[in-house]
Amino acid sequence: MYLKVHRMPGAGEVVAVCDSELLDATLMHGDVEVCITGGFYGTKRATEEEVRGALASAENVNIIGKRVVALAIAMGLIAEEDCIMIGDVPHAQIFRI
Template identity: 85%
Template sequence: MHLKIHRMPGAGEVVAACDAELLDTTLAHGDVEVCITGGFYGTERVAEEEVREALICATNANIIGKRVVALAIAMGLIAEEDCIMIGDVPHAQIFRI
């Protein structure tokens, strides 16, 4: 998995995580295109435990990929029906208020 934490003063942080094989790809479904870049999702691979720890602390999260979304579901952060599919790849955003 890839992980990047975007810290915004006064607004908390956004955790961005994706499955490793999705990095540097573009997913398309109908009129929707999503570019999965290292600039947003990070360029270094991390262990699942590091993604888990980041998601536990996250104010907001943007996740894409079967493994990272399954992790968030297993952690009880989202439900499967909270995800959208871009082609056959699940995507979800988590917001804590």
Template identity: 50%
Template sequence: MYLKIHRIQGKGEIVAVCDRELLNRTLCHGDITIHVSEKFYGTEEAGEAEVALALKNAGNINLIGNKAVSVAIECGILPEGAYILIDGIPHAQIYQA
């Protein structure tokens, strides 16, 4: 997986995680198009433990991919089925207080 933490002054962090094989792909479903870009998801690879730790400490999370979404479900951060499918790929956005 690729992991990037965006730090936005005065607004906290956004943790972005995507499955490795999705980087630089464009996914479409109806009117929804997502480009899984290096700019947003980064180029630093991370294992499940590193991703889980980042997710547990995040206020805002953006996930795309089977593995990325599965880690969030396993951590108890994302309820099972609480995601949408874009081009058959799970995608979730989580906002925690």
């Protein structure tokens, strides 16, 4: 998986994670293209333990891919019905307030 933490002064942080095979892919959702880029999801691979740690403490999360979404479900952060499908790829966002 690829992991990137976006830190925004005064606005907290966003943790972005994608499954490794999705990096640089473009998915279609109706007429909308979803581009999975290293600029947003990062270019360094992360271990499952690193991803777990980042997800557990994040205020805002953007995840895409079967493995990372399954991990978030297993951690109790989201339920399967909280996800949308972009083609056959699950995507979810988590906001803690």
